[in-house]
Amino acid sequence: MIVMNWRTEWKKLAIIAGVFLTFFYLPLDSARFENAIMEALHLTKWYAREHVLLCLIPAFFIAGAISVFISQASVMKYLGAGANKILAYGVASVSGTLLAVCSCTVLPLFAGIYRMGAGLGPASAFLYSGPAINVLAIVLTARVLGVELGIARAVGAVLFSIVIGALMHLIFRKEEKEKASIQMLIPEEESSLPLWKNALYFASMVGILVLANWGKPDEMTGIWAIVYSYKWMGSSFFAVALGVMLVCWFELVWWKVGLVALATAVFAFIFPGQPLLVFFIGVAGLSFFTSTDKGITSEWFASSWGFARQILPLLLLGVLIAGALLGRAGQEGLIPSEWVAWAVGGNSLTSNFFASFAGAFMYFATLTEVPILQGLISNGMGKGPALALLLAGPALSLPSILVLRGIMGLKKTLVFSALVIVMATLSGMIFGTFFG
Amino acid sequence: MMKIQILGTGCPKCKKLAEVTEAAAKELQLNYELEKITKINQIMAFGVMMTPALAVNGVVQVTGRVPSAEEIKNLLLTNR
Numbered sequence: 286m287i288v289m290n291w292r293t294e295w296k297k298l299a300i301i302a303g304v305f306l307t308f309f310y311l312p313l314d315s316a317r318f319e320n321a322i323m324e325a326l327h328l329t330k331w332y333a334r335e336h337v338l339l340c341l342i343p344a345f346f347i348a349g350a351i352s353v354f355i356s357q358a359s360v361m362k363y364l365g366a367g368a369n370k371i372l373a374y375g376v377a378s379v380s381g382t383l384l385a386v387c388s389c390t391v392l393p394l395f396a397g398i399y400r401m402g403a404g405l406g407p408a409s410a411f412l413y414s415g416p417a418i419n420v421l422a423i424v425l426t427a428r429v430l431g432v433e434l435g436i437a438r439a440v441g442a443v444l445f446s447i448v449i450g451a452l453m454h455l456i457f458r459k460e461e462k463e464k465a466s467i468q469m470l471i472p473e474e475e476s477s478l479p480l481w482k483n484a485l486y487f488a489s490m491v492g493i494l495v496l497a498n499w500g501k502p503d504e505m506t507g508i509w510a511i512v513y514s515y516k517w518m519g520s521s522f523f524a525v526a527l528g529v530m531l532v533c534w535f536e537l538v539w540w541k542v543g544l545v546a547l548a549t550a551v552f553a554f555i556f557p558g559q560p561l562l563v564f565f566i567g568v569a570g571l572s573f574f575t576s577t578d579k580g581i582t583s584e585w586f587a588s589s590w591g592f593a594r595q596i597l598p599l600l601l602l603g604v605l606i607a608g609a610l611l612g613r614a615g616q617e618g619l620i621p622s623e624w625v626a627w628a629v630g631g632n633s634l635t636s637n638f639f640a641s642f643a644g645a646f647m648y649f650a651t652l653t654e655v656p657i658l659q660g661l662i663s664n665g666m667g668k669g670p671a672l673a674l675l676l677a678g679p680a681l682s683l684p685s686i687l688v689l690r691g692i693m694g695l696k697k698t699l700v701f702s703a704l705v706i707v708m709a710t711l712s713g714m715i716f717g718t719f720f721g
Numbered sequence: 722m723m724k725i726q727i728l729g730t731g732c733p734k735c736k737k738l739a740e741v742t743e744a745a746a747k748e749l750q751l752n753y754e755l756e757k758i759t760k761i762n763q764i765m766a767f768g769v770m771m772t773p774a775l776a777v778n779g780v781v782q783v784t785g786r787v788p789s790a791e792e793i794k795n796l797l798l799t800n801r
Binding site: 357361390392393394396397398400401402591594595688691692 | 730732733734737761762764765768769770771772785
């Protein structure tokens with residue numbers, strides 16, 4: 286006899302009932318709803334066309350390269366227990382770029398620096414700036430929301446992280462408790478390239494990323510226009526340089542790299558008006574030969590793919606939801622523009638405060654803050670509040686606040702959250718005054 | 722009975738490390754017990770800050786990366 290087991294089945298039943306109830310009341314006839322669906326699709330299409338191939342894929346390769354080729358141990362040295370205290374603040378404020386490529390590593394690193402390393406100050410600085418200055422976040426912010434906001438985000442995060450770290454240290458200097466007697470385990474130094482080789486290797490990838498995404502300037506004269514007219518030639522130059530380095534330093538077989546270069550060149554010659562297609566051939570070739578290689582380049586590909594697999598589905602969902610709720614520029618989604626303009630329009634203290642307060646509690650999956658911000662800006666959010674949200678958003682969320690409480694106690698967590706909100710509000714006000 | 726511990730807060734790399742390690746241990750037909758440690762304070766108690774990490778019989782062997790299956794097998798055999 287089959288008996289209904291409510292204990293185990295109620296969740297599934299609730300989900301099924303919920304889904305059908307949603308469809309039962311789905312306001313399909315409402316013009317606003319219909320429009321919101323179209324907006325979601327339009328926005329996602331725009332991302333797929335403009336950002337995925339040229340911007341995100343190179344950024345994933347760079348993020349992968351950072352986690353494979355840059356020795357994290359050499360950075361952690363400066364954040365250890367015996368580190369120079371002043372230097373530790375500086376390193377902590379910028380090391381997010383190298384250490385926080387994946388947002389899930391930020392909290393363990395914070396806890397480690399706090400308990401076993403340089404202490405509360407540098408740990409707080411790292412926690413504030415880390416999520417904001419990882420490569421993927423900066424690249425996508427600058428590409429979608431504009432270079433100005435991209436740079437402001439990075440600079441604001443770094444500067445104010447030092448302020449927050451120093452304040453945390455001053456406020457709790459009496460409580461700086463005994464260091465845990467546990468020895469900090471730093472991953473063994475992996476054999477990595479000498480600095481200048483690493484620098485050239487990263488420069489070639491950054492060069493491809495920047496030039497391939499070079500926007501068309503408003504006037505077709507001047508230095509920006511000259512760069513624009515040579516963007517594909519420049520990208521090809523960097524791609525060739527990358528290929529040579531892969532053969533010489535990373536022991537990728539020369540004829541494989543040559544084959545990819547040849548295929549790319551042939552496509553460029555046959556379809557000169559289709560740079561996306563040519564770019565795709567290059568990326569596909571690179572992916573194929575790095576992933577099937579036996580050496581370190583396969584690790585590079587695996588790590589890049591790891592980021593892509595982890596981030597792209599969330600970003601896609603984020604873009605769809607942001608599109609439905611907020612629409613594209615000049616369009617409205619489900620949320621009326623007046624609400625947005627009322628809450629976070631202009632550059633008033635309340636707008637900035639509201640943006641940073643909301644950002645501090647809201648949870649953003651990696652990179653989804655970008656499409657959400659884009660929607661808010663096109664609905665009338667001011668530039669100051671936008672920066673405030675960008676700074677407070679990824680640094681804190683309700684789940685991370687709960688974890689932080691477990692690491693450093695309620696009092697320090699509350700003070701840190703308050704500082705984040707105040708500093709983000711302040712950065713927003715300053716930015717909004719000058720660029721708003 | 723050897724004790725294998727995977728330290729990580731549940732990020733994709735941590736799951737990957739758990740998978741690879743379990744497969745390696747099974748292949749070597751070891752008599753093992755696999756434990757996943759996800760509480761951040763417990764991870765700290767090992768001295769680990771770069772997750773994921775792998776500890777065998779209470780000693781941390783790898784931090785901050787997912788080694789290849791070969792490397793994990795060697796590791797398990799030498800620390801048995």
